[in-house]
Each structure stands twice: as structure tokens, then as C-alpha cells.
Amino acid sequence: MASYVGGWLLFGLLCVVFELMTPGLFYCLSFALATLPTALSAWYGFSLAGQSTVFFISSLVSFFMLYVCVRKAAKGDGHYKSNVDALPGKKGFVVEKMFHNHVGQVQVEGEIWSAQSLHQELLEKGASIIVIRVEGVRLIVNAITQS
Numbered sequence: 001m002a003s004y005v006g007g008w009l010l011f012g013l014l015c016v017v018f019e020l021m022t023p024g025l026f027y028c029l030s031f032a033l034a035t036l037p038t039a040l041s042a043w044y045g046f047s048l049a050g051q052s053t054v055f056f057i058s059s060l061v062s063f064f065m066l067y068v069c070v071r072k073a074a075k076g077d078g079h080y081k082s083n084v085d086a087l088p089g090k091k092g093f094v095v096e097k098m099f100h101n102h103v104g105q106v107q108v109e110g111e112i113w114s115a116q117s118l119h120q121e122l123l124e125k126g127a128s129i130i131v132i133r134v135e136g137v138r139l140i141v142n143a144i145t146q147s
Contacts, residue, residue, distance in 0.1 A: 004051060008039035026066045033066075034058035084134045091144065094127045106131075106141055115139040 012035030019028035038055040046054065090108050098104025098115060099122040106115040106129055117123050118132050118140050129141040 004042040004048070005039045008035045008042055008051070008055075011035050012039070026070065027063075030059055030062040030066055033062040087131045087139065088133055090131050092129055092131070092141075094123050094125050094129060097125050098123050103138065106139060108139065113137075113139045115141045118142045 012032045015028040015032035015035070019026065019032065022028070034055050035058075037058045038051050041051050041054040087108060092106045092108035094104060094115075095107050095112060096105040098117050100120045103114050103116050104123065105112055107113075108129075108131060114137060115129070116138055119142070121143065123129065123141070123143055128144040128146075130144055132140045132142050134140070
């Protein structure tokens with residue numbers, strides 16, 4: 001029976017190598033993790049049917065554990081925002097003045113954006129602004145008053 005220990009460990013190592021070579025959903029990693037308790041059961045002299053049962057149950061447990069971990073990591077905590085979702089609340093300055101019904105330009109995070117004033121007020125070039133929201137490809141901004 002001890003000869004199965006090496007076989008299970010070799011199978012686990014091959015699963016890890018295959019997992020590293022292919023992008024995917026950690027299927028082979030689940031099998032690799034399942035070979036550890038299976039090799040232990042082989043060490044303790046379980047029959048081949050017992051080892052197969054341990055492998056099957058361990059595979060299901062490792063699939064579930066990896067699924068929960070990957071799902072939690074992919075979902076995140078919702079605090080990380082990117083692209084235009086990250087713009088509201090960012091500060092910048094006016095590059096091209098804006099006034100009633102005239103779209104100007106602002107620089108935010110080093111990028112130039114078309115912008116419109118929230119209250120249709122006059123914003124001169126160089127004025128500090130804060131992004132309120134994004135509407136399509138235009139930023140809606142408000143002036144930052146210097147206190």
C-alpha cells in the first residue's frame with residue numbers, strides 16, 4: 001500500500017504543474033490539494049476504494065473552499081473604483097473656462113475632460129474644481145471655494 005503514497009504525491013505535483021501552465025478556475029489545484037489527505041490515507045493503509053473515497057471527498061471540499069475564496073476575492077469589498085467610477089470626488093482645475101450652457105475643459109488626475117458646471121456658473125481658467133458626477137463623457141463639476 002505504501003507504493004500508492006508516492007503515486008498520489010506525484011499526481012498532486014503533476015496537477016500543480018498543469019495548473020500553473022493553464023489559466024482557469026483552479027480545477028487542477030483542487031485535485032492537487034485533495035491528493036494530500038489521500039496520500040496520508042494511503043500511508044495509514046487504507047484500501048484503494050478507501051483512498052478513492054478520501055480523494056473524492058477531499059476534491060469536493062477543496063473545490064468548495066477555492067470557490068468561496070476566489071468568489072470573495074473577485075467580488076471584493078466594493079471600495080476599489082477604477083476608470084470613470086473613480087472620478088467623482090477628485091479635484092482638478094479648469095483648463096478652458098465654462099459658463100452658462102458652455103462646455104469647458106478641466107484637468108483631473110492629469111487627463112483633460114469636457115466639463116460643465118453643476119450650477120451653470122462661470123468658472124475661469126485655473127479655478128479649482130471637484131468632480132460631482134460623470135454624465136456620458138462629460139464631467140459635472142463644482143467650484144472649490146477658498147476659505
